[in-house]
Amino acid sequence: MxxxxxxxxxxxxxxxxxxxxxxxxxxxxxxxxxxxxxxxxxxxxxxxxxxxxxxxxxxxxxxxxxxxxxxxxxxxxYQPRKNLLMRPASNPDHYNDIIEEIDAAPSRGMFGRIKNRLSGLLRFS
Structure with a gap:
């Protein structure tokens, strides 16, 4: 069949x-x-x-x-007005940064993961 x-x-x-x-x-x-x-x-x-x-x-x-x-x-x-959804005015590179982080995550070693975790805990603005 x-x-x-x-x-x-x-x-x-x-x-x-x-x-x-x-x-x-x-x-x-x-x-x-x-x-x-x-x-x-x-x-x-x-x-x-x-x-x-x-x-x-x-x-x-x-x-x-x-x-x-x-x-x-x-x-x-149905393009939203010149791609405003992907580039918000408050942080235009937000989604690009997320994509870069996802791309870099699989190749990151143990020390890179620890460094990212610690830098996420300690934020100096």
Missing amino acids: SKSVAYKHLVRAVSLWPKDRLRPDCQLQDILLARAKKTFVPASSAIGAPAPTINERAELENANALYSLLDNRYALR
């Missing part, structure tokens, strides 16, 4: 989805793949039991929604 078109699109969209560096043990891809398998792969139940019907159109719309999120269609269409 060949897989449906919606299943193929869902699997492809999930494979293109970026990994979450902040929570590496809880990935959206795993959740979406488990949902797709539960929906499209019939469970081995009683022989002769009718297979559950799948709303192919709704699943294709779900895959299209994933593709639109991957392509940033909504961010490009």
Whole structure:
């Protein structure tokens, strides 16, 4: 039995989805793949039991929604006034600093982690 078109699109969209560096043990891809398998792969139940019907159109719309999120269609269409959300007036580099910290965290050694923890405890303004 060949897989449906919606299943193929869902699997492809999930494979293109970026990994979450902040929570590496809880990935959206795993959740979406488990949902797709539960929906499209019939469970081995009683022989002769009718297979559950799948709303192919709704699943294709779900895959299209994933593709639109991957392509940033909504961010490009509904841009807040010149990206004011990501650059607040009180601290314009706040989100850039967070991204740099997340990127640097996996490669930081034990002494770097201790130094950051202590510098967080002792703040001189």
